Amino acid sequence: MNYLAHIYLSGDSDEILLGNFIADYVKGNKYLEYPEQVSYGIRLHRSIDLFTDQHPLVKECMNMLKPGYGRYAGIVTDVFFDHFLAANWNQYSECTLRQFSKHAHAVFLSNFLLLPFRVKQFLPFLIQHKRLESYAHRDSMFQVLEIMSRRTSLPANSEWAMQVLHQEYDQFDALFRSFFAEMIDYVETDFGIIILRPEIKRPIIELRRT
Structure with a gap:
């Protein structure tokens, strides 16, 4: 899972959202140094x-x-x-x-002092370029992969990756939908996270008059 999915799977807790966002940059048992819900x-x-x-x-x-x-x-699959x-x-x-x-941006900025150094470095870029929103556009995936190939050890095969995405788009989409349904169930069942989807409505609480 990449940034957007991890943030989404945090439910309605800002602290859990923050921890889920920074987790890749918190090594070993360093998570114990954070507030309880961020650690969670x-x-x-x-x-x-x-x-x-x-x-x-x-894996498919x-x-x-x-x-x-x-x-x-796996990294490209996450993207x-x-x-x-x-x-x-x-x-x-x-x-x-x-x-x-x-x-999400507001949560990150209001907790800026808690962010690991590397997150502080790329956060302005993520916000300025509306990275989370950009994922909705298929062509934006090329730019994301290009940036990753320049800054990390990811092979520079962005054009090939986009060709595969275009050719197998429906297959990727179907696999994602099936997998993500299981992922949501796993997070809600095993971690007590409530993810309010369009078909999931908040319970109506009737107030009794005294």
């Missing part, structure tokens, strides 16, 4: 990654990308999954992607 978000993130890495539907996606990315195929989440956002969230992104 970090541990949630790690469990989400483990669930994802072991899932057969994810990775197999389509391995010819061009080898052991890095593609964020695209399918963003592209179908109204099926997964009660608010718009822009509203969701702005709220």
Whole structure:
């Protein structure tokens, strides 16, 4: 899972959202140095990654990308999954992607002092370029992969990756939908996270008059 999916899977807790966002930059037991709910978000993130890495539907996606990315195929799969989440956002969230992104940005900025150094470095870029919203556009995936290939060890095969995405778009989409339904169930069941999707309504509480 990439940034957007991790944030989405945090439910309505800002502290868990923050921990889920920064988790890749908090190593070992350093999560114990954070507030309790932020720490919970970090541990949630790690469990989400483990669930994802072991899932057969994810491995099927990775197999389509391995010819061009080898052991890095999982990273590209994560990016593609964020695209399918963003592209179908109204099926997964009660608010718009822009509203969701702005709220996430506000959480990050209001907790800036808690952010690991590397997160502080890239956060202005993420906000300025509306990275979370950009995932909704298929062509934006090329730019995301290009930036990652320049700044990390990800192979520079962005054009090939986009060709595979275009050719197998419906297959990726179907695999994502099936996998993500299981992921949501896992997070809600095992971690007590409540994710309010369009078909999930808040309970109506009747107030008794005294």
